[in-house]
Amino acid sequence: MGRPDGVVDWGFFSDCTVEENIAIISLYGTEVALCFFLVFLWIDIEAQFILVDVHRRQVLISTLIFSVHFISEGQEGKPCSQPNAPTNSIFIVSLQVSTMATTSAQYVVLSGKKFPSRVLNLQTMLMEDLELSRGYSGNLQEQLAVFRTPETSIFNDDENIDLQSETAGEHNAVTGSVEIKTYSEFPAIQQSVRQQVFSILIHLKAPKYLDSMSSRAPLDLVTVLDVSGSMSGIKLALLKRAMSFVIQTLGPNDRLSVIAFSSTARRLFPLRRMTLTGRQQALQAISSLVASGGTNIAEGLKKGAKVVEDRRLKNSVCSIILLSDGQDTHTFLSSDEAEINYSTFVPPSILPGTGHHVQIHTFGFGTDHDSAAMHAIAEISNGTFSFIDAEGSIQDAFAQCIGGLLSVVVKDMRLCIKCIDEGVSLTSIKSGSYASQVARNERSGSVDIGDLYADEERGFLITLHVPAAQGQTVLIKPTCTYLDAITMENIQLNGEEVTIQRPAYCVDCEMSPEVEREWHRAQTTEDMSAARSAAEDGFFPQAVSILESRRRILEFHAAQSSDSQFLALIKELREMQDRVESRQRYEESGRAYMLSGLSSHSWQRATARGDSTELTTLIHTYQTPSMVDMLQRSQTILPSVVEMLNPSPTVTPPKYFSSHLPTSRHIA
Template sequence: SLFFFVLEQRKCAICFDSMRSGHGQALFTAECSHKFHFHCISSNVKHGNHVCPVCRAKWKEIPLNRSLSSNIPDGRRGINGVQLPQQDAYVALLHQVPNRQRGVRRLHTFEPTDFNDDESLQQTEATDSLNSRSKKTAEISTYPEFSSIPQSSSQDGFSVLIHLKAPSASSDQATGRLVNESSVRSPSGRAPVDLVTVIDISGSMAGTKLALLKRAMGFVIQHLGPSDRLSVIAFSSSARRLFHLQRMSHYGRQQALQAINSLGAGGGTNIAEALKKATKVIEDRSYKNSVCSIILLSDGQDTYNLSSNARGGSKDYSTLVPQSILDDTRRMLPIHAFGFGADHDSDSLHSVAEASGGTFSFIEDEGVMQDAFAQCIGGLLSVVVQEMRLNMECVHPGVQLCSIKSGSYPSMMARDGRSCSVDIGHLYADEERDILLSVNIPQSREQTSLLKVACSYRDLTNETIKLKVDEVKINRPMSAISENVSIEVDRERNRIQAADSIESARAAAERGALAEAVTILEDCRRRLSESFASRSGDRLSLALDAELREMQERMASRQLYEASGRAYMLSGLSSHSWQRATTRGDSTESSTIVHSYQTPSMVQMLQHSQSHIPSPPGQQPQARPPRPSAR
């Protein structure tokens, strides 16, 4: 059965068009009080669906349309090139609904050689508004490990934390509101997006999985604005572009919904071909929005392209990623991958995401697929910083850099250890990043200037913004002064330590040493509990402990680790390495780390998703506050 959310009470939950009495439309009101176009629901019932698409109530009385089959041409093929007879009736009916839909362009029945047929960008009339909103700038803060060290002491490995925070979202942007017909200007306070979604329609997606995928895609489509552009690649044994990259105007959304609704499941899983076509959509564009991304969802393993490496060991997942993405050191086209269910290949999806600068999310419970997509687009539709680079330079001639902890963000250090840089890339509104540096400090009788810190990035108007902060300095008293370590520095060390332990535990689990893996995590939990940040009640440090405990529980047996433990750990590593929110299993505990990187825009979009579709019985997923912080 279809589980489409109802956009408005006056709209059909199947075709998303309005339902108005007295306008030549036959309407059906079910015993559960939900209303649909008669031809939409009769087609739904004709294919064996006898429950309400909205509330899933089982109907005792069902609508019938005996003349339906005579209207469907023979030999029609599904949009994805696979013969899908049960879907043909649904596509035909969508072309029959209200007259004002007839202007929607028909989908491509074949693919062009080049994907340079993208729709032109919308001409914006909101430049003044955008300029005024873009005056907000990113923030930089610095935190030395201690405020002072004695004059007679030198210290190696002294920690300095650099904290970045992106500008806030506009009020409209943070509400996760639906786009309506009156939305004709560019999105206020954010960069428009070119998005390609790559969706698995292999045989294993048949039934409820495909229905939930359609519902989730419907949510994405309805929340893209008229300045955003979307293209969809559907894949099974082969991959096919459903429609060109087009603006999500009223007609664009209607066409996209028709394409998604027409899909049926069947065949194998060819992720590499799908990603190749998705990348081609972006690379062949005639016009370019400033932000672009790929969303990939799969519930299985690539059955066409993966092979072991030359030594016969682990699989070579790089074969799934287009070479142009592997060669792009700036990571301008991130792939946000979603693994669905217990049978997906979390290793391959995590590798694809990591290679491209994207995130990997684990959707353990099929009922939260829409929420997972909602959180992701809540971020993608709130980009306010692009191509950010952080630069650090030593000031005192005796100070020297010795290490940079930046996760997956590329960093470079000069050979003499006197300067370094970190490429942060783009940031969502209100996102935060922490970079931990270690420096060697010489003896000195005077206050010591350690570092100069600056950053540059492009804002929403494409203007280059350059920011500097005061030099990082420490005092040099005659003798040692009793003081606590900076809680900001200690918190970040805890986060890095936890991420390193997760990686070590995963490596042990992969070679079959589950007991060793559990011990690694237990040792890390003990060290975290002894830290100053944890003893001070720091929320992030306490959440890290809860995360590690959850991972230990998911390694109780080999079967449990294979079913969910591996994917849960990989989504955690992805989240920590990029300091960005991912979906992790179906945990909703407020104390867990799962929600720690969420931004207000993500939370608002997630809440909007949950308010537009009832949760299955016994399940009430909750959106959580943004990243815990003592700042």
């Protein structure tokens, strides 16, 4: 194609998205934002734009001359002078920058004539946040060359682990061991009574860190990031900022690999230690991301799983983070939604029970993501699903998750329950999403818990059949086995036997508030699931009714005790009711909100979700101190960004709940 002398051809682009009168165009690693009428209606338009060199932090006022040409069916055509170009058009953009001495660095157009006021308001924030590589010097292409080598068939090029540095801080890393506490529904049962359903709460709490920053288990983290066309513009800028926070948070013993996917997937770099050099190179690789193409989640996860499976060396903690803002456009192109098998998204090599099992923590970004798929991927892999409703909350959501992953103290935990006295039988275990089993003879059972973060807690409600007896009855003995995540030492922990008294006559005694609270939490979770099923079938009034009934039960108990956890569940149910009242509300945010809540309650682990401002201070009952600390660090760095883009944050530091709920019941 002919072009004017002195005009630099920046290449082809085939994906152009229009949002609020702005076209975001990807040109070989460069994002250029233009008023869309400049692209589609006129040619050879001259306009003044402000450009920011994201590596040198310079603002350049330049004159850009755009020559827009139209190509149809592989043939070079005449300049496009009409707004009705075909949807799949390929444009060639030639530009001349009159005051720039070099074109080797990346430039991002932030504002220009006739740009919407919303973009102008974000100009200052973007100028601060798009600079991901501080202190950049030299040629960008040379700096990024290490990340652009052809992919090999086997990803065994992970960077070596510094074992000497890793073991230096092992001693005194945590204080104590896992705590096991048990709470019987009642302290006594009349000796002549055979109790068919008797509840016991088994409560576990992970140890604390003495120093969470200097002594912890190192992490292998693989982030699988959606860079499809729908992520263009502010979304991609905020994703880069969030990844910058993650990179700066990881330590020199942690390793990071990044997979970027759109229609296909590409590994930006192998597992690399986040030393000073590693961080700088990772930041530069992240800054090179551009948005284009479709959404192929399965291909992204396949490549992420391969990084985990093929690595030569292993840090003691490993996880995958998946973020997407859209529907998969490749895996299920013509399938009926009711028949979709989401397990095909997750590579078999990393499923639970395999030697390379790794949790996938998924993040659905915005209102258009496939929350059903993202939730299913998390459930299948024993991970969590978070809903990022507001654009400005992506960094906070990542921060909360990273705060947990960087504080793992327990691995491969398994809870075992053994019935002691004759006639006592184990009838059920309420374990949420955790795999549990009860022996055929009902004399024992187990729960596979997996990893625990520092200070993290788990509660499992079991039910027993208790025979008639005199004196006292020894019901169960709980035990735990797990690996210390830092020393990798096998630990077995024996809990105390659970005993109840058997008086000759009936007695009045109070029900355990801990058992009462856990029972209501479990029942509320089941009702949330039932309401979601009703909403999926289109029965929105029924979904509202289910949530309303459970909310009234909780309000009755809360009126007697003012228990904070009851109040939090009440507010959460009210929020869900509002989001399932109509099909529009449910599809807009209700489905994602409910699935994120179910993920949190079923795994008893904090997730981010699109809560209202009043609710966020109450419902995050599973946040650990490490999560709160990391979240506060995130919000301290650029609070103005959160205020500008996210007036309703999805995650906030928690209020801790009291443990007092006096309830009386007559024992016959």
